[in-house]
């Protein structure tokens with residue numbers, strides 16, 4: 001454990017206990033900026049993202065900005081992202097930057113330094129990463145995260161319909177590609193209590209009993225795909241089975257479409273948090 005702080009897994013576990021299991025994505029789609037009456041430029045981006053932070057950062061466990069929506073405004077967009085990350089963390093939310101990185105090891109280290117070293121201007125609590133250059137290529141992310149009490153969420157069973165063509169492919173030893181990813185995560189998290197700092201991304205849309213062993217991951221299971229992509233809290237039990245205690249449900253558009261009214265954003269987040277709590281068997 002670094003810096004005398006608690007591990008990301010421990011901080012997330014505590015946040016899910018005190019604030020409830022909910023991640024809200026900060027996804028400033030152009031269409032949402034329009035719907036909020038904002039210009040599709042860096043000033044509109046800033047108003048949008050800071051309103052979400054004002055509404056939700058003091059009450060939800062996790063905020064998850066989607067990096068591309070900030071990057072599309074260049075340096076000004078990145079400056080907004082830095083502000084949003086700092087304000088969200090100051091208000092007590094954990095920040096997971098959805099940036100889906102993955103590269104050869106030497107370059108992966110530079111990405112890890114950019115997002116997971118507290119000395120970086122863009123340091124966050126955790127990032128999303130892609131294992132499809134081989135799980136071993138993620139070692140710099142995992143090592144840097146653990147050294148600084150940060151986390152990573154590794155794409156395993158993504159919510160998009162194209163995912164299974166790669167992730168359900170069967171490797172030489174008979175496991176699916178996704179199961180090999182889940183097993184690698186489990187190995188990193190083995191023996192860690194209360195929760196490992198390496199999570200898996202498992203879409204709530206992955207219904208139909210895929211037979212993957214999620215319970216032994218011993219880390220958080222980020223579950224996007226709820227709301228706008230069609231999955232509902234009622235799907236969580238069949239997708240996650242005995243792994244329900246580790247599920248972190250994630251919504252973006254379903255909540256964001258209620259802005260810019262702060263009270264309406266709070267009400268929407270509270271509604272989905274309660275619906276998910278009931279599905280996950282957590283206190284409301």
Ligand SMILES: O=C(O)c1cc(=O)[nH]c(=O)n1[C@@H]1O[C@H](COP(=O)(O)O)[C@@H](O)[C@H]1O
Nearest residue numbers: 066098128158159203224228229251252253
């Ligand atoms: O890593 C992610 O966050 C992610 C993984 C995945 O499998 N599916 C998925 O939708 N996401 C992200 O989660 C968010 C979903 O947004 P909504 O569909 O509006 O709730 C987007 O920012 C996606 O990029």
